[in-house]
Amino acid sequence: MSVDEHLQGTAGSPRGVAQEHRSLDTGSKTAERFVALAFFISFVATIGLGVTFWVGGQAQLEGAFLFVALIGIGAGIVSWGKYLVPHGPFVQEREELRSSDEDRAAFYASLERGSKQLGRRKFLGRMLGLSLGAFGIIQLFPFLRSLGPVPGKALFVTHWKKDSQVVKVDGTAVLASDLEVGGAMTVFPRGFEGNALDQVILIRPATTEIVTRPGRETWGPQGYLAFSKVCTHAGCPVGLYQELTEQLLCPCHQSLFDVLTGATPVFGPAPRPLPQLPLKIDSSGNLLAQNGFDQPIGPGFWER
Numbered sequence: 358m359s360v361d362e363h364l365q366g367t368a369g370s371p372r373g374v375a376q377e378h379r380s381l382d383t384g385s386k387t388a389e390r391f392v393a394l395a396f397f398i399s400f401v402a403t404i405g406l407g408v409t410f411w412v413g414g415q416a417q418l419e420g421a422f423l424f425v426a427l428i429g430i431g432a433g434i435v436s437w438g439k440y441l442v443p444h445g446p447f448v449q450e451r452e453e454l455r456s457s458d459e460d461r462a463a464f465y466a467s468l469e470r471g472s473k474q475l476g477r478r479k480f481l482g483r484m485l486g487l488s489l490g491a492f493g494i495i496q497l498f499p500f501l502r503s504l505g506p507v508p509g510k511a512l513f514v515t516h517w518k519k520d521s522q523v524v525k526v527d528g529t530a531v532l533a534s535d536l537e538v539g540g541a542m543t544v545f546p547r548g549f550e551g552n553a554l555d556q557v558i559l560i561r562p563a564t565t566e567i568v569t570r571p572g573r574e575t576w577g578p579q580g581y582l583a584f585s586k587v588c589t590h591a592g593c594p595v596g597l598y599q600e601l602t603e604q605l606l607c608p609c610h611q612s613l614f615d616v617l618t619g620a621t622p623v624f625g626p627a628p629r630p631l632p633q634l635p636l637k638i639d640s641s642g643n644l645l646a647q648n649g650f651d652q653p654i655g656p657g658f659w660e661r
């Protein structure tokens with residue numbers, strides 16, 4: 358029974374009209390509660406999905422939460438459309454220009470009820486916004502997590518520090534007598550054997566001290582030089598030492614670095630030299646780092 362029908366004066370007695378309105382109002386309230394409940398369940402499931410994802414993820418649980426969240430939103434929207442939106446066709450016959458007093462009273466009562474319903478619909482709209490908003494935010498989680506852990510200071514410093522002992526990948530100490538002239542090996546700081554960002558190529562172009570640049574007078578004792586193996590172009594390991602030309606070659610894009618001038622790039626796309634590790638030799642002949650690298654290793658990045 359629509360408001361228009363009251364205006365037509367064809368809806369029977371005022372008492373019947375009032376009873377019909379009451380039952381309509383009760384049905385509408387039930388539908389509104391159901392819609393609000395559906396959106397609320399969807400919201401809770403979305404939060405569950407986000408928490409599960411954040412703490413490490415569990416495929417079955419995430420699937421269940423996603424299912425409930427979508428079903429909640431779907432059921433809420435469908436029920437809203439089916440039970441709370443007025444359905445036509447609406448016919449208004451205007452036999453009289455003025456309604457009777459009873460009809461006018463019934464109309465005002467209906468109008469008042471309508472304004473209450475409008476208030477409740479506002480609440481439903483907010484619930485819908487809440488569940489859809491939470492669902493949209495949760496969809497960002499996989500993207501954020503795909504960015505990986507926050508690098509922190511890892512892009513700026515390695516595990517090389519003052520007095521780090523130079524060791525091979527199996528942890529044995531490197532001695533000043535280990536390499537012949539022209540030899541090369543991959544080394545690490547003790548305790549971080551095998552760490553990709555700490556790998557250093559140790560080479561020995563001569564047996565006497567080598568100064569690659571001003572300010573590095575003591576960095577190459579007994580002809581030992583050490584450079585980060587992480588290429589400054591795209592991060593590949595620079596592993597090939599060409600003794601004849603005194604150059605290091607990166608196999609990925611063929612960048613060449615001149616070791617005697619501090620691994621300056623002389624060919625290829627690498628934009629800057631490989632950082633040099635300052636070395637020293639203790640009284641027992643062990644190779645040690647004087648200090649860590651004086652600059653970040655690897656390719657450039659936006660904070661550099």
Ligand code: FES
Binds near residue numbers: 588593
């Ligand atoms: S990564 Fe070394 S040249 Fe490209």
